[in-house]
Amino acid sequence: xxxxxxxxxxxxxxxxxxxxxxxxxxxxxxxxxxxxxxxxxxxxxxxxxxxxxxxxxxxxxxxxxxxxxxxxxxxxxxxxxxxxxxxxxxxxxxxxxxxxxxxxx
Numbered sequence: 001x002x003x004x005x006x007x008x009x010x011x012x013x014x015x016x017x018x019x020x021x022x023x024x025x026x027x028x029x030x031x032x033x034x035x036x037x038x039x040x041x042x043x044x045x046x047x048x049x050x051x052x053x054x055x056x057x058x059x060x061x062x063x064x065x066x067x068x069x070x071x072x073x074x075x076x077x078x079x080x081x082x083x084x085x086x087x088x089x090x091x092x093x094x095x096x097x098x099x100x101x102x103x104x105x
Contacts, residue, residue, distance in 0.1 A: 003011070
């Protein structure tokens, strides 16, 4: 028996339907898994973005603190210089008092 063109078309159509019937559940399962993985990846991106934002905020805070510490260091340097001058002044006064005491004695 020889197959006609219509028979071949019908056979192709039947085979196509059978293959689709076998592949469709697999396709649905793959799509479901893909959606799950895609959701997980999006969650990772969100977490990464939040961490980057948190990093930027922390970095800005540290920069502000560094500037404040630089100011404080400048103030401390000026105070130390004043204390050094006062100590020198006291030493000079002490030396003068000692010299006066020696002259009076």
